[in-house]
Amino acid sequence: MRDLRNIYIDKPDLEKRGKEFNEKYKKERINKAAYDIIRAKGNSNSWGEFKSDFTLYTENRCPVCEERINQYDDIEHYRPKKDYWWLAYDFYNYYNCCDLCNTTYKKNFFPLFDESKKVDFATKDKISDEQPLLFNPLKDDPLELFYLEFFMSSSDGSFPSVRYIPNINLDRTSYKYAKALKTIELFNLNNENPKNDPARRSTLNDLSIAIKHFRKIVRSWRSEPDLVKRAEQGKIIKEFRDKSGLFLCQFVIKGLYIDLTKSI
């Protein structure tokens, strides 16, 4: 999981270009006939110009499943362009995504907590009443929605792995709990889909290896008496944390994390 809530603040140039993009396609965002014309022309890849910006920001990881991606992977429309046509050319509806999340699993699904609160497609009214059940890296805090649970995937315990679960502090009847659960299920994040998915399995393995490594360097940092060496190790931890994303590292050291980042 990656947190993209600050991407427009951290990359003001990206937002500037996004606003220009929205201005350029203003007609296509308002008028269905104009949208149909541009779609018929096959001008559907204009949003591709933002791919590399997003991918750089997430350290070449899919913000939903952590699979490795590059600038040739997809730009995801959070609200699918098939139904929400006026958001097809809306910069604020985009983030980077792996092909598996976008094409294999999400497709055009866009489930809501209360389907009776779906936007009126004719008037586009009340879209803010919708409570989407899919994690939106641009708006949602992954730490608020999800937890990583460790388990042993081999009998001798030599191969610990991880699985996503909804944040254990969430009320099971809440919208956020339902959102976390549906995201895990729809994107097959734990590879529990009846169709075993090698790519998903590989991403989960990578995740568990990264967590094991992070845990090891944190333990070493904690027990290092030499202050100079400790400072050097602190730098490595910080670097790893920045590259791996806060979400992943949070689960390695839980409460200690706050103290640790203050100390580095």
Ligand SMILES: [Zn+2]
């Ligand atoms: Zn993905």
